[in-house]
Amino acid sequence: MRVALDLLGGDAAPEAPLEAAAGALDAWPDDLSLLLVGPSRLRREERTRFARGRVAWLAAEESIGPAESPALAVRRKADSTVVRGLEAVRDGRADGFVSAGPTGATVVASVLTLGLLPGVDRPPVGAFFPTATGRALVMDVGANVDVRPRQLHQFAHLGSTYLRRTLLIGRPRVGLLNIGVEGEKGGDVIATAHGLLSADPGLHFVGNVEGHQIVTGACDVLVCGGFVGNVLLKFYESMAGFVLEVFRHAGVGEGGELGEALRFLDYTEYGGAPLFGVDGVTIICHGTSPARAIMNGIRTAADCAASGFASVTRTSLARMREGGR
């Protein structure tokens, strides 16, 4: 598997992506090669760092910043790392693309370059939430502020397929984020989505999941709109630091020991989630990703590509549409 890596994406670029590249090549010597996407200057500076055989370079002189309008920036910056990297995936020169750059730009560029899979209105971004029993894939976490019921239905299929085919989870339980257990709660959009999910034999729908049931592991895929998903994700990411600070302040426990026990809450352990619903593999890492997280993102890209993620998703979506929506 050859993974294209955005060397200019993320707050710690280019150091973090470069370090992640070196780490990934060391860690997975047998099944991974990289296409490093970045400015020619960087290629010259780093030429001694990477052994030639498993690393190729792709020149891209521009980067897209978090303050730019995604749609405008992607259209104007044809020589950006995001656009060049995704073109490499589209043209078969890479099997997947990994970036810690701005999510919006990566989403837009992925849609424009790779295209949407049939049956997807807009691509959702997923994120893993650690739970008492493992982890839950929460989607969307930010790409779709306003969602329609049929989009939530799509998210359920996209997430289920990923867990089943790439992560090999037998029969993923799908939950619908809501403010009560009854089907009619939460407003019209959610209530209609509840009907669609309930009626779909291709999903293992376990019903509404309330806020306090997420960390207990009530479901494997949690379907929600991008606004609430994004707020929850960021809130959860702030928890470990907050709790450790509380203990430090209270003078209880041994900091290092407690921190170690909470390390599974650290998003860098997961390192990126696929962008769902596009015809190819795009892995979106957190903007603040350190090398470790990006390295895990590279692993995720390789796994997605190896499992034929895009093509099995296409099949699953076709089955959903035949289900009579």
Added chain:
Amino acid sequence: MRVALDLLGGDAAPEAPLEAAAGALDAWPDDLSLLLVGPSRLRREERTRFARGRVAWLAAEESIGPAESPALAVRRKADSTVVRGLEAVRDGRADGFVSAGPTGATVVASVLTLGLLPGVDRPPVGAFFPTATGRALVMDVGANVDVRPRQLHQFAHLGSTYLRRTLLIGRPRVGLLNIGVEGEKGGDVIATAHGLLSADPGLHFVGNVEGHQIVTGACDVLVCGGFVGNVLLKFYESMAGFVLEVFRHAGVGEGGELGEALRFLDYTEYGGAPLFGVDGVTIICHGTSPARAIMNGIRTAADCAASGFASVTRTSLARMREGGR
């Protein structure tokens, strides 16, 4: 101050409210009397428990359960504790009402019985989130699934007024829950609300607040729609138990000590928040409230009544409308 207490509200009723009543009378002997609202049978059973001088009884034979339609139940059950208790507030026989019964029924009954204050479309429910620097009042946490920009503007005034006048916080910082720091993020409703809040000189608006900034104490009042607020509240309430379970499982720390340090995360420490925007004092407690939480709710009701909560809110809303919306 005389507080009316719903003896049939909450999962642990009537024991928890009865115990809360006894505790409150003990704790605040100088400024509190109670109007206990419940069935005649209970009055007979408990007649030896309460000294007559500071306790009066109000007969109400029915209760409203969590599975009932709030609007229907309130209309049909004229002899329910919620309806009778709120009538007592309306008629001046009590200064406030406290219930751990179903939120929806209490909201509906409060609107029908006490009436809305001018300038309020629908009443929001607030909840306190513990933060690194104190606590933030998050509203709405469940009464309004779909909100309009002007409702978010109303929430800001209602919350600010409460903090300023009842809790005596000098200049409450108002934040708008969003998925980015830029004003235009989060969709049309949020972006329009951002404009209303920014333009209002009667508010100390500090801008958008993202998920990870809540527990750092970025604001004193966090304005949001009822869906995301409810999900966040329940998620947060599940955190202390989850974290302690993680430590227990990892065999680190000393459970009692860690639990004690996290006790401030326990909602029973706060015990109910006012229903905002109605012409009177209604305090809504969690359905699972133990006696301690309901007792704190009684305290909150007395404080609200003493501060003239409803009338100062009326003035604040009038000023908001004059502000030129």
